[in-house]
Amino acid sequence: MLLPIEDGDEAIVATPVLTIVVPCYNEEEVLPETVFQLSGVLDAFIQDNLISSASTMLLVDDGSKDATWELIERFHASNSYVTGLKLAKNAGHQSALLAGLMRAKSYSDCVVSIDADLQDDLAAIREFIVKFHEGYDVVYGVRQDRTADTFFKRATAQGFYKLMTSMGVNIHYNHADFRLMSRRTLDELEKFQEVNLFLRGMVPLLGFPSTKVFYDRKERFAGESKYPLKKMLAFAFDGITSFSVTPIRFVTSMGFVLFALSVVAGLYAIIGKIMGATVTGWTSLILSVWFIGGVQLLALGLIGEYIGKIYKEVKRRPLYVIEKEVIADQRELASVPSAKPTWVN
The missing domain is CATH 3.90.550.10 (Spore Coat Polysaccharide Biosynthesis Protein SpsA; Chain A)
Structure with a gap:
């Protein structure tokens, strides 16, 4: 009114x-x-x-x-x-x-x-x-x-x-x-x-x-x-x-998860070696390399995106x-x- x-x-x-x-x-x-x-x-x-x-x-x-x-x-x-x-x-x-x-x-x-x-x-x-x-x-x-x-x-x-x-x-x-x-x-x-x-x-x-x-x-x-x-x-x-910085935190969390999985896989390999088990493992090895490599590139790209935004902000154009x-x-x-x-x- x-x-x-x-x-x-x-x-x-x-x-x-x-x-x-x-x-x-x-x-x-x-x-x-x-x-x-x-x-x-x-x-x-x-x-x-x-x-x-x-x-x-x-x-x-x-x-x-x-x-x-x-x-x-x-x-x-x-x-x-x-x-x-x-x-x-x-x-x-x-x-x-x-x-x-x-x-x-x-x-x-x-x-x-x-x-x-x-x-x-x-x-x-x-x-x-x-x-x-x-x-x-x-x-x-x-x-x-x-x-x-x-x-x-x-x-x-x-x-x-x-x-x-x-x-x-x-x-x-x-x-x-x-x-x-x-x-x-x-x-x-x-x-x-x-x-x-x-x-x-x-x-x-x-x-x-x-x-x-x-x-x-x-x-x-x-x-x-x-x-x-x-x-x-x-x-x-x-x-x-x-x-939001949640994507960066997600990458960090993924890093911890992959680290934990690598520890488990390492223990499994050591136990298998001690017990004399022979595993060819070529397929699993290649898949793991591609997977970890893809995650690394994704993480680098995401970090680069945030750095790029900081770069634009700092120039104050x-x-x-x-x-x-x-x-x-x-x-x-x-x-x-x-x-x-x-x-x-």
Whole structure:
């Protein structure tokens, strides 16, 4: 519920400035419909006095090779809601999303992140705003079910969430990057200087009041998915290695187990030698060599992955470079009173 703020003799209704951040990579097919639908959402929220008339959408072009940026510039010229950032090269979904969040937080009271493919339910954003007015700093959009997914995608996704949870990572089940964050949570998120980004795991670490909104995911409106199996597996592996050392501990445990087995095998060989038993053992010897060799390579690769992440973190290279931007006039935004989430018991 909105509360009035007294300003001299006038009462001003504190409505928050909302920015909807949309990472875009080769989205020229779906972008016109995305802008159209998000404009309708902002129109409706402003009319219902849920958000300020200074609210906008921020389209982040993640180094697209098609006409995505040209469309953003065109929409900016004809649609007062549309603003944009163009990254100098493809930095990846998480970096592009972070670029939009960090840019939007300077003039927004709350920010909603959503993909450009229109699979996330836009109607859920209204519930996000309502929860923000109730005092929540983070609102997670969570899928109600995965019945629309293929068996393989459903099984791998659910397996990923369960695996992350079992490794001690605080991650919300069936939540991607469809969420609302308040300005103060974004201010704190900016202090996380990590190069290996996994926002789904980083946001829960902030610890601010949060809640969930459940929704049904739709089919992609147009274009192709930018997350094929290879990228999905790489993203999952990055998430695991960025937030858990359990794989390293697993390798250590495996080393102890193999050491124990080698001791047992050594005792068996010594006893057999004393008793005069002759064992050819060629097959078992070759299999054991291949097995132990494979485990060693796996362990070295896993350790190398962690060392590689440390290497990237130590260099402190920027996550993204902004080439161009088309942003609303900050003087107009500054004239709008800042709002904080308000509620009545």
